[in-house]
Amino acid sequence: MSRWYRWYALxxxxxxxxxxxxxxxxxxxxxxxxxxxxxxxNPGSYRSHYSGYHRYYGGK
Amino acid sequence: xxxxxxxxxxxxxxxxxxxxxxxxxxxxxxxxxxDDLVVPLALVGPAPxxxxxxxxxxxxxxxxxYEGQIEVDRCAACGLFWFDAGEIxxxxxxxxxxxxxxxxxxxxxxxxPAAAKGAAEKVEKEQKAPQPLEMSGASxxxxxxxxxxxxxxxxxxxxxxxxxxxxxxxxxxxxxxxIGDAARMRDFICPPYLISQEITGKDATWSAGEYLEPExxxxxxxxxxxxxxxxxxxxxxxxxxxxxLSSVWFWFGLAAVAxxxxxxxxxxxxxxxxxxxxxxxVAATDAERSRVGEIFEIKGRTANLELTLNTxxxxxWAYISMALIDADxxxxxxxxxxxxxxYGSEDGEGWAxxxxxxxxxxxxxxPGRYYLRVEPETDAAQLSFSVTARxxxxxxxxxxxxxxxxxxxxxxxxxxQDSFESTRWMESDHPRVSSDGEDDE
Numbered sequence: 001m002s003r004w005y006r007w008y009a010l011x012x013x014x015x016x017x018x019x020x021x022x023x024x025x026x027x028x029x030x031x032x033x034x035x036x037x038x039x040x041x042n043p044g045s046y047r048s049h050y051s052g053y054h055r056y057y058g059g060k
Numbered sequence: 061x062x063x064x065x066x067x068x069x070x071x072x073x074x075x076x077x078x079x080x081x082x083x084x085x086x087x088x089x090x091x092x093x094x095d096d097l098v099v100p101l102a103l104v105g106p107a108p109x110x111x112x113x114x115x116x117x118x119x120x121x122x123x124x125x126y127e128g129q130i131e132v133d134r135c136a137a138c139g140l141f142w143f144d145a146g147e148i149x150x151x152x153x154x155x156x157x158x159x160x161x162x163x164x165x166x167x168x169x170x171x172x173p174a175a176a177k178g179a180a181e182k183v184e185k186e187q188k189a190p191q192p193l194e195m196s197g198a199s200x201x202x203x204x205x206x207x208x209x210x211x212x213x214x215x216x217x218x219x220x221x222x223x224x225x226x227x228x229x230x231x232x233x234x235x236x237x238x239i240g241d242a243a244r245m246r247d248f249i250c251p252p253y254l255i256s257q258e259i260t261g262k263d264a265t266w267s268a269g270e271y272l273e274p275e276x277x278x279x280x281x282x283x284x285x286x287x288x289x290x291x292x293x294x295x296x297x298x299x300x301x302x303x304x305l306s307s308v309w310f311w312f313g314l315a316a317v318a319x320x321x322x323x324x325x326x327x328x329x330x331x332x333x334x335x336x337x338x339x340x341x342v343a344a345t346d347a348e349r350s351r352v353g354e355i356f357e358i359k360g361r362t363a364n365l366e367l368t369l370n371t372x373x374x375x376x377w378a379y380i381s382m383a384l385i386d387a388d389x390x391x392x393x394x395x396x397x398x399x400x401x402x403y404g405s406e407d408g409e410g411w412a413x414x415x416x417x418x419x420x421x422x423x424x425x426x427p428g429r430y431y432l433r434v435e436p437e438t439d440a441a442q443l444s445f446s447v448t449a450r451x452x453x454x455x456x457x458x459x460x461x462x463x464x465x466x467x468x469x470x471x472x473x474x475x476x477q478d479s480f481e482s483t484r485w486m487e488s489d490h491p492r493v494s495s496d497g498e499d500d501e
Contacts, residue, residue, distance in 0.1 A: 002303070002304025002305075002307035002308050002311075003304075005304075005307075005308045005311055005312075005469060005470065005473075006307070006311045008469065009311040009312060009314065009315035009466055010311075010315065012315055012319070012462050012465050012466050013314075013315040013318035013319050013322070013462065013466075015462070016318075016319045016322055016323075016458055016459060016461075016462035017318065017319070017322035019458055020322050020323060020325075020326040020454055020455070020458055020459075021322075021326060022362065022363075022424060023362060023363035023364030023365075023423055023424050023425070023452065024364075024423050024424055025364055025421040025423040025455065026423075027395065027420055027421050027422060027423055028395065029393050029394065029395045029422060029423060030393070030394035030395070031391070031392075031393060031394075032383075032391065032392045032393075032394055033390055033391050033392075034390050035383075035385055035386075035390045035391065035392040036390075037390070039352065039385060039433060040352055040385075040387070040431060043348070043350035043351060043352045043433055043435075044348045044350050046350075046383065046385075046392075046433065047435075048381035048382070048383055048394055048396065048433075048435055
């Protein structure tokens, strides 16, 4: 147990430090390339991966 | 000392304070000091020596007593008598004396017989142990005071005091064993070691033992098959969960400090700088709802970007698709977030759900010039919202998550260890959970 835990603890501490330093997080983000230059002048020329979202109308 | 007859190591017992007898666990012979014997022994016709004295190695005399009905071996130089197995019982019968040795009061001076140095030290330590209890009444004073015994550098905790009764006797003993004999037994443990004290009258006999795994016993006696599986926890059984537990908590502490230290360091070097703040407004009647913000610059190393959305959703929902677009390349980071805020009252009680505000983390954003493209969907007639961006923000939840991940297995190991100990002590005079029914009331 102790030998296993030693490596486990070091891994967790290492992962924590790496995550803090690199800014990694679990937020789902699409990294895209090939975005047209014209988006700035014509925002409609690009459609988000997440657009077209239709939700259930909430509330009680 | 070796047995003069079979050369097996002799075991010493204290019959009464200061009076010792050595007996052979192999051939069951007994060695007495002549000075301790109170029974008359008129020796006749020394015969050729059968054995050498276990103390001085010189030949012992063999003589007869009680008209030749018993033969004893004596070392006149050391003052020792050797009785073969069964001869003690014959001597008792012939002499009519039940106790062959003098009964001394506790504290009476008595020179120890010739013995190995280690054995003498052992006796000294035994004499420092708690004194024998009286065999009066059924009360158990140990139950409340939980005494300890120190022996050979180990501290033994009291486990149980009981009064076993002899129900049958087989074999030969260097003492008179009778059915109905009772003794007070006190067991002390320091796993895997156990010490037992047997008290009968004024006699107290200590014995030491060590727990062996069933496999060791099976192998030692070359028994066929495999040993039966263990049931419960033996008093001196080593706790398998104790091994390395302190090491586990040491590494937990070390890793926890490393995690907190990483966070402190990241907070110290992280800028948390606000790099963008902008507002957007979309109406339900707008044909095109996508908007772009001003270009802003992210400097330094690759780090996270914290976006804070502040909307005016009210009894409405909104889903905001966002793209963080690099103004100088064709790269983009695409993500989205939903917000909703509803409230009302039901049966006289107010309720609310959702929020107008939201914070999200965009991970690993390289340095560069960026602008934000937003495209909201909403059921509100008019949606206004602001976006604030800060870069390189250390997340408090990260070290907290790491601590939880570190704590879980360490806690589990400790609980297993504790559970094992609870099972062990359940059968003792000192159970961890009261068994007097108080919990049930």
